[in-house]
Amino acid sequence: MGSTSTKIKLRTSDQKVFEVEKAVAVQSQTIKYIYENGCPDSVIHVHSVSGDILSKILDYCKKHVNSAAGKEDISPEELYEWDANFVKVDQNTLFDLILAANCLKIESLLDLTCQTVANMIKGKRPEEIRTTFNIKNDYTIEAEEAVRRENKWAFDMLGGVGTMVIEELADDTMSKCVTNTKSRVCVIAANQIVMMRSISKLANKKSIDVYKQPQNPTTPRIKESVKQRNVGTGFIELFFHFKCKM
Amino acid sequence: MEVEGEEQTSIWNKETVPKVMKIVSTRLAQRDLISLLLLSPWIHRTLISYPSLWLSIDLREMNNAGDRLIAALSLPRYQHVKQISLEFSQDIDDDHLEVIKSKCLGSLQDLESLNLNGCQKISDKGIEAVTSCCPKLKVFSIYWNVRATDEGVKHLVKNCKYIVDLNFSGCKHLSDKSLQLVADNYPELESLNLTRCVKMRDSGLQQVFVKCSFLQSLNIYALSSFTDEAYKKISVLSHLKFLDLCGAQNLSDDGLSCIAKCKKLVSLNLTCLFGIVGVTDKCLEALSKSCANTMTTLDVNGCIGIKRRSRDDLLKLFPYLRCFKVHS
Numbered sequence: 001m002g003s004t005s006t007k008i009k010l011r012t013s014d015q016k017v018f019e020v021e022k023a024v025a026v027q028s029q030t031i032k033y034i035y036e037n038g039c040p041d042s043v044i045h046v047h048s049v050s051g052d053i054l055s056k057i058l059d060y061c062k063k064h065v066n067s068a069a070g071k072e073d074i075s076p077e078e079l080y081e082w083d084a085n086f087v088k089v090d091q092n093t094l095f096d097l098i099l100a101a102n103c104l105k106i107e108s109l110l111d112l113t114c115q116t117v118a119n120m121i122k123g124k125r126p127e128e129i130r131t132t133f134n135i136k137n138d139y140t141i142e143a144e145e146a147v148r149r150e151n152k153w154a155f156d157m158l159g160g161v162g163t164m165v166i167e168e169l170a171d172d173t174m175s176k177c178v179t180n181t182k183s184r185v186c187v188i189a190a191n192q193i194v195m196m197r198s199i200s201k202l203a204n205k206k207s208i209d210v211y212k213q214p215q216n217p218t219t220p221r222i223k224e225s226v227k228q229r230n231v232g233t234g235f236i237e238l239f240f241h242f243k244c245k246m
Numbered sequence: 247m248e249v250e251g252e253e254q255t256s257i258w259n260k261e262t263v264p265k266v267m268k269i270v271s272t273r274l275a276q277r278d279l280i281s282l283l284l285l286s287p288w289i290h291r292t293l294i295s296y297p298s299l300w301l302s303i304d305l306r307e308m309n310n311a312g313d314r315l316i317a318a319l320s321l322p323r324y325q326h327v328k329q330i331s332l333e334f335s336q337d338i339d340d341d342h343l344e345v346i347k348s349k350c351l352g353s354l355q356d357l358e359s360l361n362l363n364g365c366q367k368i369s370d371k372g373i374e375a376v377t378s379c380c381p382k383l384k385v386f387s388i389y390w391n392v393r394a395t396d397e398g399v400k401h402l403v404k405n406c407k408y409i410v411d412l413n414f415s416g417c418k419h420l421s422d423k424s425l426q427l428v429a430d431n432y433p434e435l436e437s438l439n440l441t442r443c444v445k446m447r448d449s450g451l452q453q454v455f456v457k458c459s460f461l462q463s464l465n466i467y468a469l470s471s472f473t474d475e476a477y478k479k480i481s482v483l484s485h486l487k488f489l490d491l492c493g494a495q496n497l498s499d500d501g502l503s504c505i506a507k508c509k510k511l512v513s514l515n516l517t518c519l520f521g522i523v524g525v526t527d528k529c530l531e532a533l534s535k536s537c538a539n540t541m542t543t544l545d546v547n548g549c550i551g552i553k554r555r556s557r558d559d560l561l562k563l564f565p566y567l568r569c570f571k572v573h574s
Contacts, residue, residue: 095266102269110269117266118273126284136259138286147284153317154280156308 008035009043016051017043020058023069027061029105049100053093057100060086060109087116091133264292268299276304294323302329311335311365312342319350327353331361338365340372347375354379363389363413370398377405387413389439396423403431410434415441415465422450429453437463441490444469448476455479463488467515470495477501483508490515492545498524499532506533513543513569526551534563543569 006022008031026032034044046054066072067079074082087094094113101110120132130137139147267282267289274282279299283290293299300323305311311332318324332338346354357380362368368391377383383406388394394417402409409432414420420443428435435458440446451472454461461483466472473496480486486508491497492515502525505511514533516522530552533541541564546552560567 095262098266098269099262114270114273117270118278121270121274121278121281123278124281126281129281130285133263134258135263135285135289136255138259138288143287144284147290150317150321151280151283153314154277 010054011043011045012049012051012054013047014051016054018051018054018058021062021065024058024061024065027065027106027109029107031104046104048103050096053096053100056086056089056093056097057104057106057109061106064108083112087113259286260288264289268292268296271299276302297323297326300324301327302331303327304331305335306331306333307335309336312338316342316345316350319346319353325353326356328356329359330357331359332363332365333361334364337367339367340369340375343368343372343375347379351379355381357383359383359385361385361387362391363387366391366393369393370395370401373398374401374405377402381406382408384408385411387411388417389413390416392416392418395419396421396427399424399427403427407431408434411437413437413439414443415439415467416443418442418444421445422447422453425450425454429457433457434460436460439463439465440469441465441467442469444471447471448473451476452479455482459483460485462486465490466494467491468493472496474498474501478504480505481507485510487512487540489513492517495522496524497522499526499529502529503532506536509536510540511537512540514541515543515545516549517545517547522549523551525549527554530554530563538564539566542566 007019008022008025010018010020010025010031012018022035026035031044031046038044049057063072063079063082067074087097089097094116098110098113098117101113121129124132129135137144263286267285271279271282271293279293283293303315303318303324305314305318308314315330315332315338319327354376360376360380360383362376365388368388370393373388373394377386378401386402386406386409394414396419399420412428412432412435414424420440422445424443425440425446428438430453435454438454438458438461440451446469448471451466452475455476456479459482462485464480464483464486465488467490470493472494477491477494477497478501480489481504487510489505489508489511490513494516497516502516505514506529511533514537516525525546526549530546544560544564544567546555546560549555
């Protein structure tokens with residue numbers, strides 16, 4: 001019929017039927033595949049998704065389709081905020097959204113919901129994670145002890161401080177120095193006066209010590225730039241680039 | 247009803263949470279991922295049953311790295327590990343690698359990438375031990391290893407036949423002998439970093455150019471001993487995309503115009519602390535003739551012979567330039 005908005009029918013696990021614009025429905029790679037490889041007029045069953053969850057998912061897809069197509073006047077920042085509010089739901093719903101997004105293969109929604117849960121896990125001790133997600137500790141004492149023991153290697157020792165000593169810069173002109181909240185970094189380098197200022201200013205951690213190396217009087221005066229890049233929680237990558245002052 | 251509540255809890259703990267954790271786990275760092283194993287036996291069982299989650303061991307910057315690595319490799323779930331990083335970790339030495347060779351031989355059979363950057367206690371002996379366990383190794387990085395010598399490289403080429411990415415940056419004891427070994431054994435080499443390998447000379451480098459014709463990335467940063475003799479031969483590397491010649495004091499227009507023959511060049515670094523005096527605007531034009539369509543990164547700081555080096559000047563020659571490193 002060539003109508004501008006083709007509709008697709010979806011039936012959920014609890015027998016609710018949704019009629020959805022094609023552009024919105026095919027945000028799901030699963031639905032897209034079924035639609036393109038089956039009868040376009042028949043109803044597509046989304047067995048593992050309930051009406052409530054599908055309704056929310058369709059809201060998400062509609063919002064994103066409309067914003068991408070320019071049908072809705074919404075800035076990237078506003079969309080980002082909308083997404084942030086979208087995932088402010090109870091845990092049951094959040095988990096159901098993840099399972100549904102996974103099953104329906106809606107990548108951006110899966111990323112959004114998974115990242116939300118990942119952020120709730122990051123850096124937490126197992127006890128804390130259990131509390132957050134209401135997880136029952138079904139381990140026997142012996143079993144739990146065994147699992148802890150065999151995985152001890154993956155965790156920093158409590159109170160342990162790793163000291164990384166870089167005794168000389170491998171390159172005259174550039175060195176990569178990675179710091180994290182748990183390790184002390186001692187950098188011994190030439191032209192250290194400049195470096196000291198920049199390290200302490202940028203790294204802002206008292207765990208970095210800079211030691212002086214006798215300065216070579218024949219080294220030309222060099223001006224430095226230091227780039228800092230956040231590479232994850234507690235990690236900063238510092239690039240020291242020494243350039244020749246002409 | 248109580249029974250219903252219990253059932254709900256049971257489904258939550260035994261099915262829903264493990265399934266969700268499995269999906270989320272690919273987005274977690276190693277430490278958090280392993281924390282999940284400690285939560286409940288249901289999650290443990292689910293996660294362990296997915297081998298794809300356990301292909302990487304990350305011990306970057308950790309202390310007691312040698313012991314930690316041995317402990318990790320003793321676990322069945324890491325039997326097929328593909329990637330190990332010990333970058334800037336401490337307390338790992340040859341002895342640990344010997345232990346791994348004798349006890350964990352089976353676990354490294356699928357290893358493809360090994361990062362030993364900054365592990366300064368490891369010597370040729372350790373290199374022999376670890377490489378003898380990983381025949382499928384493709385990526386080997388020992389940045390800043392000042393104990394490694396040509397002997398270590400000999401062991402590497404004997405044990406690992408499929409290397410495509412080598413990082414010897416800062417390994418100041420490696421000489422042309424290592425380059426000969428690399429050239430003779432790795433014709434499919436794609437990436438080579440020889441930053442600060444100060445014992446290397448033109449003849450060694452030329453061997454690599456002739457025999458490793460698939461090189462895409464070459465880093466010969468801070469190596470002022472090379473001359474145009476070597477630079478001219480870079481022209482045979484028809485697949486070369488990334489070239490770092492920072493510190494190439496002896497480079498001249500002649501050399502660079504030969505390099506210009508590498509038509510796929512995307513990134514070229516020509517900075518130099520002490521000034522590359524031999525390179526002028528003339529060769530930039532030559533470079534532009536062949537690489538104008540591909541060049542996106544160009545750094546000519548230190549080439550005091552290049553006068554027309556403003557952003558606009560460079561854009562005229564290389565219209566796709568995205569990354570300008572024009573220093574004041």
